[in-house]
Amino acid sequence: MNPEPPPTAGRNRRTLLLLGAAVGLCLLLGWLAYRLFFGIYLANDRQLSAQRLDAFARSLEATLARHESLPGLLALDPSLAALLREPRNPQRIAAANAYLEAAQQGAAVSVTFLIDAHGETLAASNWQLPRSFVGHNYAFRPYFRDALKDGLGRFYGVGVTTGEPGYFLAAPVRAAGKVLGVIVLKLSLDSMEQALAGAGDTLLLADADGVVFLSSERRLRYRTLAPLPEAVSARLAETRQYGTQPVTPLAAQAILPAANGQPLRLALPGEMARERLIHSRPVGGQGWQVVQLGDPGEARAAALGAASAVVFAAAFLLGLAAHFRHRARRREELRRVYGELEERIAERTADLTEQIAALESTKAILRETRDAAVQAGKLATLGQMSAGISHELNQPLAALQTLADNARALLARGRHDEVGENLQLISELVDRTGRIVRQLKSFARKEAATPQAVTITSAIEHALLIVEPRRREIAARIEITPPATDLLALAEAGRLEQVLVNLLRNGLDAMAGQPEPVLEVSANRHGERVSIHVRDHGAGLADEVRTHLFEPFYTTKPAGEGLGLGLAISLTIVESYGGTLGAHNAPDGGAVFVLTLPAAGEPDAPSDP
Numbered sequence: 001m002n003p004e005p006p007p008t009a010g011r012n013r014r015t016l017l018l019l020g021a022a023v024g025l026c027l028l029l030g031w032l033a034y035r036l037f038f039g040i041y042l043a044n045d046r047q048l049s050a051q052r053l054d055a056f057a058r059s060l061e062a063t064l065a066r067h068e069s070l071p072g073l074l075a076l077d078p079s080l081a082a083l084l085r086e087p088r089n090p091q092r093i094a095a096a097n098a099y100l101e102a103a104q105q106g107a108a109v110s111v112t113f114l115i116d117a118h119g120e121t122l123a124a125s126n127w128q129l130p131r132s133f134v135g136h137n138y139a140f141r142p143y144f145r146d147a148l149k150d151g152l153g154r155f156y157g158v159g160v161t162t163g164e165p166g167y168f169l170a171a172p173v174r175a176a177g178k179v180l181g182v183i184v185l186k187l188s189l190d191s192m193e194q195a196l197a198g199a200g201d202t203l204l205l206a207d208a209d210g211v212v213f214l215s216s217e218r219r220l221r222y223r224t225l226a227p228l229p230e231a232v233s234a235r236l237a238e239t240r241q242y243g244t245q246p247v248t249p250l251a252a253q254a255i256l257p258a259a260n261g262q263p264l265r266l267a268l269p270g271e272m273a274r275e276r277l278i279h280s281r282p283v284g285g286q287g288w289q290v291v292q293l294g295d296p297g298e299a300r301a302a303a304l305g306a307a308s309a310v311v312f313a314a315a316f317l318l319g320l321a322a323h324f325r326h327r328a329r330r331r332e333e334l335r336r337v338y339g340e341l342e343e344r345i346a347e348r349t350a351d352l353t354e355q356i357a358a359l360e361s362t363k364a365i366l367r368e369t370r371d372a373a374v375q376a377g378k379l380a381t382l383g384q385m386s387a388g389i390s391h392e393l394n395q396p397l398a399a400l401q402t403l404a405d406n407a408r409a410l411l412a413r414g415r416h417d418e419v420g421e422n423l424q425l426i427s428e429l430v431d432r433t434g435r436i437v438r439q440l441k442s443f444a445r446k447e448a449a450t451p452q453a454v455t456i457t458s459a460i461e462h463a464l465l466i467v468e469p470r471r472r473e474i475a476a477r478i479e480i481t482p483p484a485t486d487l488l489a490l491a492e493a494g495r496l497e498q499v500l501v502n503l504l505r506n507g508l509d510a511m512a513g514q515p516e517p518v519l520e521v522s523a524n525r526h527g528e529r530v531s532i533h534v535r536d537h538g539a540g541l542a543d544e545v546r547t548h549l550f551e552p553f554y555t556t557k558p559a560g561e562g563l564g565l566g567l568a569i570s571l572t573i574v575e576s577y578g579g580t581l582g583a584h585n586a587p588d589g590g591a592v593f594v595l596t597l598p599a600a601g602e603p604d605a606p607s608d609p
Contacts, residue, residue, distance in 0.1 A: 018322075026314045034307035041299035042262075042277070049201075049279040049292050056203070056290055057283045060192055064167065064284060067109070067187055068152065071171030074103050075183045080114055080123075080173050084180035087122050096123035103185075110166055110188045114173070116181040119144055131162050138184075142239055143170040147182045154286060156213055157241040159186070165213065189214060201294045202268075202276075204250075208287025209236070211247055219269060222247055225291065226254035255291065256280075263296040451577055453600035454496055456487040456523045456530060463500035470505060471519075474512050478504075481522035489530040489597035495573045496597075499581075502566040503534040503593050509557065510538030510591065530599045537590040541583060549583055 074080075079099045083092040100112045104125035111133065113124035119139025126132050138144055138160075143153030153170035166186040172179045196203040196216040205214035209232050210225040222242050227249050236247060251266045257278045267273035277294035404426065410419045464471075464478060471478060489496070504519065511517035520535040541549065545556060552568040567581075574581045579597040586592050 022315070022318045026311045026318070029314050030307040030311035033310040034303050037306040038299060038303035041302050042296070045277060045294060045296070045299055046279060049277070049294060050281070053279060053281040053290050053292060056192075056195065057281050059195070060189075060205075060290075061284050063187075063189075063192065064154075067107070067169055067185070068154075070107055070109075071147075071152070071169050071183050071185055074100075074112065074185070075171050075173045080183060081175040081180055083114065083122055084116055084173060085175070087116060093123055097125070097127040101125040101127070107185065110164075110186040112183065112185045114181060114183050115144060117148070117179065122181070133161055136161055140239060141168070142241075143168045143184060144182055146170065147172050147184075148179060153182070153184075155241075156189075156207060157239070158243040160240050160243070163243065165189075193218075201292050204291040204293070205283070206289055206291060211236070211242065212250065212291075213242070220250060223250040223269070224248070225250060225256070255293075266293070268293075451490045451492055453488040454491045454493050456489055456532065457482065459491075459493060459496045459500060460521060460523070460532075462493075463497045463504055466497070466501050467504045467508065470508050474508060474514075474517055476508055476511060476517040476519055478519045478521065481520070483523045483525070487523055487525055487530050488600040489577075490600050491577050491579075491597055499570040499573055499595065500532070500534075502570045503595070506566065507534055507536035507538070507591070507593070510536045514538070525599055528599050529596050531597075532595040533592060534595075535586060535590055535592045540585040540589060541591045546583065550581070 077099055079092070079095040083089070083096040086092050096114055100114065100123055104110075104112045111124065111126050113126075113133045114122050115138055116122055119137045119141075121133045121136050121138065124133040127134050141155065141157075143155035146153035146155070147170035151172060153168070155168045155170075156165070157168070158165045166188050168184055168186050170182050170184040173181045173183055192205070193214045193216075196205065196214060198216075201216075202220070203216045204212045204220065204225075206212045206225055209228060211228075212220055212223050212225065215221050222245055224247060228236075228247065233247070236242060251268060253264075253266070255264075255266065255278060257280055263275035263277050265273055266276045275296050277292075277296050277299075279292045279294065280289050282289050407419050407423060407426070410416075460480065464480075504521070507519045508517070511519070514537070518537050521533070523530065523532045525531075550567050550571045571581045574595060574597065577597055579595065581593070581595050583591055583593045
């Protein structure tokens with residue numbers, strides 16, 4: 001017997017089928033919505049395009065109509081007919097040129113000129129310019145023939161003399177009912193082309209043959225909407241309507257509005273093939289038409305967005321239905337999962353609490369150990385200096401005893417003035433002894449880690465007082481270079497003095513046995529840092545010594561003179577304030593220890609080392 005499939009497999013298969021059906025339904029609704037909304041957006045686009053084309057067409061028609069009667073009015077001036085009757089008369093030529101020039105300026109047209117019955121130009125408003133029309137024959141131009149035949153000639157083309165395009169209007173000049181010649185004016189349609197360029201989409205103005213002569217993109221001028229018949233191409237070449245440049249099709253297929261209003265895929269010159277919405281409208285009575293090549297991308301994007309919204313809405317509704325269907329089962333499952341998570345979170349929280357407590361305990365032990373090491377370093381320093389300190393105190397004590405005995409003897413003899421002098425000396429010695437004891441108590445006191453603004457000069461003075469016995473012992477001279485202003489650093493006075501005592505003591509020890517030992521101490525500020533330099537003139541630091549200089553229990557002193565903890569503790573103290581402690585050899589001999597600390601307060605003036 002074949003084993004039955006497990007219930008889970010059947011539920012999964014049913015779920016997949018339902019999911020596939022739901023996806024198919026959503027996609028079908030999205031496709032239908034896309035077709036519907038795309039048609040709506042295309043209809044709106046056609047309406048907007050028709051309004052835009054109507055506005056442009058009316059503007060162009062009004063511009064052309066405003067000037068159509070002007071050639072006939074200008075032809076009425078008697079100076080023109082007089083010149084046509086006497087074409088070689090200089091006075092007649094001058095009068096006609098002046099009249100045409102005034103007419104051109106008054107009517108705000110590009111140029112006006114007079115042609116005789118054979119097509120030769122006798123006078124023109126540009127008679128003074130190098131490219132004047134005077135003397136040129138324009139009998140081949142359609143506007144000349146149309147003016148002689150129909151009374152009014154209209155023509156758009158590129159000027160054969162100037163090479164500048166324009167719209168030509170021509171009217172016959174009559175006298176006694178006989179046509180003597182033709183007056184022509186040329187209009188520039190640059191303003192209309194600028195209006196096309198500001199429309200947004202690609203706009204084209206084509207003549208009756210489908211040749212584009214104005215465009216929102218100048219590179220599309222003098223191209224055709226469709227391939228031209230040979231007869232039309234021959235006529236354009238004969239009339240030189242668009243100069244000598246070749247007139248080629250704008251695209252591989254004819255650009256005509258689609259019957260169903262759908263986009264047409266075109267490849268314009270210099271562009272990749274893409275969809276275009278083609279709208280057109282006739283302009284004027286010469287067969288002209290304005291064509292818009294719109295972009296259906298916005299309509300497609302909007303339709304796609306609407307279709308996506310429909311798909312998401314359908315998916316949301318189907319998902320909502322599925323949610324309510326499985327809500328009870330999911331609720332029970334979530335309750336079980338939440339219970340397990342709460343247990344795990346409680347276990348993890350307990351572990352983290354224990355770890356945090358252990359970490360805090362470790363931190364406290366480390367702080368206590370560090371403080372104990374610092375305090376031990378102080379006491380070790382005092383122990384090493386105890387002999388010198390005892391000598392420092394014994395001297396004033398012996399002097400006190402001597403002065404006291406002398407004072408008693410002098411008092412017995414009645415020499416009171418000398419007794420007063422002895423008492424004054426005794427007071428000064430007591431004060432000196434008190435300063436030494438107070439400084440030692442302050443140095444040995446265990447301080448809490450509370451960094452604050454410490455005066456560098458005061459810290460150096462107190463450290464010098466403690467190492468004074470050692471200085472006298474080796475007969476050293478300590479040169480202090482005071483800073484330009486009082487320097488303040490973030491530290492603790494006692495611990496900073498401990499670091500300075502270690503550095504000063506090491507410098508003095510390095511010069512023991514020299515005839516004239518000199519120790520140099522200076523301090524300065526650079527931006528937000530304060531640095532203290534302690535330089536000796538000893539033998540310097542060997543490479544091996546520099547490598548292990550700040551390691552605990554590493555010392556170059558003989559046994560019994562040091563444990564090798566002074567610099568290690570000093571480095572720990574300085575780094576706890578965010579400072580640094582380093583050492584290097586001076587170029588001319590000796591070692592230089594550099595201590596840097598964060599500065600406190602604003603710098604008054606920059607100081608150089």
